[in-house]
Amino acid sequence: MYIEKVKIKNFKCFEDWFEVALNEGVNIIVGNNEAGKSTLLEAIHLCLTGVLNGKYLRNELSPYLFNRNIERAYLESIGTKNPLQPPDIQIELYLAGDKDALEELRGNKNSEKNDKLSGLLFSIEFDKKYDGPYTELLKTKDINSIPLEFYQVQWFEFSRQAATARTVPLKSALIDSTSTRVQSGSDMYISRIVREFLDEKERVAVSQAHRKLKDAFKKDSHVDAINKRLAQAAKISRKNVSISVDMSSHNAWENSLMTYIEDVPFHYIGKGEQCIVKTRLALSSKKNSEATVLLIEEPENHLSHSKLNQLISDISTDNSGKQVIITTHSSFVANKLGLDHLILLREARVTRIKGLNASDFFHKLPGYDTLRLVLAKKSILVEGDCDELVIQRAYKDANGGKLPIEDEIDVISVGTAFLRFLELAKALKIPVVVATDNDGNVDRLKKKYTDHEGIDHIKICYDAEIDTGDLVIGDKAFNYNTLEPKLLKANSLKLFNTLFGTDHTLDNLHKYMLGRKTECALTIFSSDTKINYPQYILDAIAK
Known part of the structure; x- marks a missing residue:
């Protein structure tokens, strides 16, 4: 299964409806700064996971998610004879591929009202149950920003069934080497390695070794002395207080392990190397439970020419069945992965080289002049x-x-x-x-x-x-x-x-x-x- 088409309405730089068709395999999104490349990746990831910037969006609503022109037009209409309705954000992913899996997602809960289509809808919209309070607020004309207190986040399949992270058939991994935020890479990737390569006997052995570490920690004379002092400190609590290692869940050992690259913690290695490791791990997984859509933000950042060549080689020779969507400014990336996969994005307008009459000419160019x-x-x-x-x-x-x-x-x-x-x-x-x-x-x-x-x-x-x-x-x-x-x-x-x-x-x-x-x-x-x-x-x- 793969994403055949993406439609976005009013999300960040996309004013009204934006639409782009995608290839089943590799897609290369090229555009200038502020063209919407990163926003497109964010929208796809959001519709597949409910997560934006590492946090569930339901708890992180912001007026800055809305297109500025749409927001401005709405606010300027407040106090006029015909105020505009509160704006909404819609993200739709139209899916193709596995017919049996698509059947469960089929329905007309999409902007095209076509019940033969399968896909997912993520929306941020005004909740009608607040019509009364909103009407009273309108009378005051005291609306200076989008009234998010009256909004709801909804996540649906086109079949009108509620979507959840568990039920969404596609999983995505967003890899952004430009980000300075640590994306819990160590825990996530070591857990993946454990799940894929260790059998049950080996898991038990690691768990027992981890428990022994806890016991050794508690028995250490310095820790024991600190715990006795804490127990005597009545001001902290009337109950016994001590410090130890977290063993609150059966898989606590997984969460406390750290990935090392050449004896350096994963989140301390260079961002270029992080990008390569994350991408290779995502591509190496054959399980349906792992990422089937790989979103890569400007892989050329933080990578030398040779490292970038390695990464692009991994992607171009990949046969894992992943759908890869890459944003780039690099002609090298575009040429290596093929101009047939090139999607040109500019001011929310999109075209493909292969859709032009001059397609053959641009295929013979090195690619640099096109970009x-x-x-x-x-x-x-x-x-x-x-x-x-x-x-x-x-x-x-x-x-x-x-x-x-x-x-x-x-x-x-x-x-x-x-x-x-x-x-x-x-x-x-x-x-x-x-x-x-x-x-x-x-x-x-x-x-x-x-x-x-x-x-x-x-x-x-x-x-x-x-x-x-x-x-x-x-x-x-x-x-x-x-x-x-x-x-x-x-x-x-x-x-x-x-x-x-x-x-x-x-x-x-x-x-x-x-x-x-x-x-x-x-x-x-x-x-x-x-x-x-x-x-x-x-x-x-x-x-």
Whole structure:
């Protein structure tokens, strides 16, 4: 059994309904900071366990769980003629796989009202039994935050049966190497090792050894002396007081054991190593009682390249039947696990590489440029490295010495693949500027980008004027409508001869710049001398 689809409403960064389909095996969630990657993992884990940040949510309700825009709209409506209903949070997991197990979860308690679906619903919503007190509170208009005292937490199967940690057929493990909070890793993992590898005879032997430790502790002369003093201290209690080892439950020995890695307690080892150990233990378990959904938050954090390679190798060769959902910023992780598994998330919008017409193209890319486009606040697409250097310098000159990347603007060289990158930008509504040559045919350029006209987050910049001249190189007419001649046109012959340390005529300088494109672009980028830029370049870098 696995999670086929997730739907989230009003939870943290997700405003109204958000939906994402998942693969049965590996899923790689890529997105910028604040895109909702961590929130997606939290929501899945919450719906499978009832736990958020290591605590049962029923006892930890907070207004900060609600989407801020939804909360603001609700509070602003208080005191108006038609106040909004108190907002709710809904998390739905649609399950697929084992038909027999799914039958028990089948029903219409889901937002789609489809009784043929199987899954789980976790909700935080207003409790109707408080209609009276809430109505009285509304009259006072004294509501400054979501009135959580009137809310209830509900956990259901789609069949309308109450869900519990025991009855939920999927178990999840959330592994977050970025967290500084110790997640009871030692006790949980040593217990798992004991359950899986020790037989009953060995369990009894360990239990008896633990009991002997208790007896030895009590008989120690120092402990005995302390207990006698405690017994004489009437101010503490009228009953006998002593200190000992906890043996209050039959498995107390399990809870008091500590996991060691190379003689170092588990929670003291590096977070990267913790991540690897936790992941391997979760993957190694074949039992249905253990985690069947593995949620991993940015595994590249705290891991060296070699350690990350080990971890990704473990995941990619895993045959335990786990569903793995990973969030990452790393192109290495994306490439290693396969772009077929890549889910691109941006501002609660989601798309997949394999769902694009340009899918084959992106599969052949190393992956880095794809992630750059998704992760940047804004991108400027150019044809080659020379264009990239000139755009960077133009931006720097116009913005007090700051490079574009300092303002979260990435200048990406894409060759002639502008349309493929624009398809991705259109799907995710990524702000993108194309800075391109007109190559002497403006009409062809306009036709090429017809499908992107009027899209407010996509801008196409080019020089609308076609330049001509008499220069011929070999048997081919010189193209006056590329970056280098446009730059020369915007400046003087004397300035560029000084810049490059040459003494050329106009035609010879055109030939020089054509034959040394990269060298000239590097000189422009690194020179103390500022130059003028064609208008289309200035349009491309405008904020």
